[in-house]
Amino acid sequence: MTESEILAVTDEVLTQYLAASGYERAELRAGYNHADEPSLFVTAHFKPESGLPGGGEVNAAHAALRIALWGKGEERFPYLDFRFPGDEILGDEEEDYRDEEENA
Secondary structure, three states, X not given: OOHHXXXXXXXXXXXXXXXXXXXXXXXXXXXXXXXXXXXXXXXXXXXXXXXXXXXXXXXXXXXXHHHHHHHOOOOOEEEEEEEOOOOOOXXXXXXXXXXHHHXX
């Protein structure tokens, strides 16, 4: 699948499952996981003043995303991360992203 196709499916699924918690948009990066397998890294961004989604919501959204992508032929596993306005990013996240992109 192309990045735009993956992002369209991702946005549809996350909107369905997480809109009530303030889901706003998704970002997508292709890279490799800790086992050096091709993977998708999805960051779900939330609106200001959003509450944290519950564990059940998160698990349902993640499972639905995996099933939807797999059903369209996408074999890479989608890792799901969450960003809320005002979140503090620890470590050198930009460097980690560069490393993953160089190896993609």
